[in-house]
Amino acid sequence: MQLEQPSRETNWNGTVPNAFDIRILGFVGVIAALAASVNVPYGGVAFAAVAFVVLAGAGVVVHALGERKLRRITDGLLERWIEAGVEIDDVTRTSEGMRTEWEIRTSAGTVTVGGVALVPIARLSVQWQGVGDSMDASEAEENLDHLAESLHEEIFEIGTPS
Template sequence: MQLEQPARETGWNGTVPNAFDSRILGFVGVTAALAASLNVPYGGVAFAVAAFGVLAAIGVVVHVLGERKLRRITDGLVERWASSGAEIEDVTRSSEGMRTEWTVRTPNGTVTVGGVALVPIARLSVEWQGVGDSMDASEAEADLDHLAASLYEEIFEIQAAA
């Protein structure tokens, strides 16, 4: 006689939420305003306003591209972990300082995946049980299968063996 295990209900719907971060956009706006203000003595107010517009637009694009890259990596990691048998309870957006983060809740603990969402300097960081590691986001995206497998082994298999 075999007992049926009750199906576990999860809060995760299979997607990673967006993380458009207003703090980074504020930082971009302040930086663009400071850079544009340097143009006032040389090109006048009209030139400074135009410079602000260009710099702010570039900053927004850089943030959007960085956020999308980090979100794709996070989504790829969580998807690969779930397909390998890990139980994902929920994925929520969180933030700390100037970092854009997602909190992945599992029965084994909380995994925080994120980084700075500005595309030329985007770095991915993964933290679990107080131990973190970071790497260039482009490097992580290029080797996502290996990264997901090594993190799965560290987070889910070692915990199950203990």
């Protein structure tokens, strides 16, 4: 006789949701406007308008690249964890302050992966059960295999009761 395993409901479709954040874009717009307004006495309104467009455009690109980098890292972590046998129930986008984050719900609990999505200063942070760690996003991307392995060991092997 074979016992039936209860089926696990998952809401995850296999992709990490997009995290383009309007709050960060608003922040970029305000900073661009302030920086451009400094140019009004020196170059006139036309020069300030051009400076605003250039600064705002650069800010949007910087955010888009930072978001893509954090999303790639999160997706890479998920792929490696799934290969190691972790069951992912759901991945949702959250945001706290100026941080872009994804909540990953697993049988071991909720793991929050995210960070600041601005490419020159992009930092990855991982939080689980109130404990967190952060590192430079470029460093995390370069060492993704090692990062995924060490996080898997810490969260899913040590963290789950036997």
